[in-house]
Amino acid sequence: MFGLGRFGSALAIELVEIGIEVLGIETDEDRVQRHNGLLTKVVRVDPGVNEALEQLNVKEYDVCVIAIGSDILASILTAAYLTKIGVKEIWAKATSVEHGEILEQVGVHHVVYPENDMGRRVAHQVKGSTDFIEVDDTYVIIKTTANQHIIGTRLGDSEIRKRYGVTVMAVKRGKGTWVNADSDTIVAEHDEVLVAGPTKEAEQFGLLN
Structure with a gap:
C-alpha cells in the first residue's frame, strides 16, 4: 500500500482485518508510527527511492495499491516504476479523469475514483x-x-x-x-x-x- 492517508489507511486496515498481509509504504514518519502494529509491516520511504523498494521485494507482492492523492507526480512515477518491474496487478487512486487516464497509460490495471464513487x-x-x-x-x-x-x-x-x-x-x-x-x-x-x-x-x- 503506497500512501497511508485517509483512503490508503482505511483500505489497508480493512485488508488486514480480513486476513490479508499488507506492507504499508509512506513518506510521512508520523503516519508510519500511527500504523505500526495495525499493518503487517510499515516502512518510511522517500519519493523516488527505488532502491529501497527493491530491497522490500515489492515486485513479489500479488497486488500493489497506489493510494497517493495529494502528490500526483509521485503517484504517476510510482505507477511507472511498478509497471517497469512487472508487478502483476496494480490498483491506483485517481483524483481526476486526467490523472486516471495517465495512470492507465503508464500501465495501471485498475483505476479508482474514491471521491466520485462516494459522491454517486x-x-x-x-x-x-x-x-x-x-x-x-x-x-x-x-x-x-x-x-x-x-x-x-x-x-x-x-x-x-x-x-x-x-x-x-x-x-x-x-x-x-x-x-x-x-x-x-x-x-x-x-x-x-x-x-x-x-x-x-x-x-x-x-x-x-
Whole structure:
C-alpha cells in the first residue's frame, strides 16, 4: 500500500482485518508510527527511492495499491516504476479523469475514483436507496426498504421483473440475517431488500413507495 492517508489507511486496515498481509509504504514518519502494529509491516520511504523498494521485494507482492492523492507526480512515477518491474496487478487512486487516464497509460490495471464513487453512492442514498453498489456502468445492486408493490405477495406472483425490470435477490427482516429470495418468498412491511438490475430501472424501483 503506497500512501497511508485517509483512503490508503482505511483500505489497508480493512485488508488486514480480513486476513490479508499488507506492507504499508509512506513518506510521512508520523503516519508510519500511527500504523505500526495495525499493518503487517510499515516502512518510511522517500519519493523516488527505488532502491529501497527493491530491497522490500515489492515486485513479489500479488497486488500493489497506489493510494497517493495529494502528490500526483509521485503517484504517476510510482505507477511507472511498478509497471517497469512487472508487478502483476496494480490498483491506483485517481483524483481526476486526467490523472486516471495517465495512470492507465503508464500501465495501471485498475483505476479508482474514491471521491466520485462516494459522491454517486450518497446521491443514491439521498434519492431513497439506503445503499448502492455499482457492478459496472450499466448494472447496480441497491439495498432499500420494501415498497407496496412487493409487500404481502409471493415474489413469483408480483411480476417484479416484468413490470420493473429488476430482481429481488435477498430479504432481511428486522435484526435477522439476509436470506436468499426465490419465487415463493413473501416480503413483509419494513423488510429490507437487495434489488439488482439495470441502473435506471433499479433507481426507479428504489424510489417507489
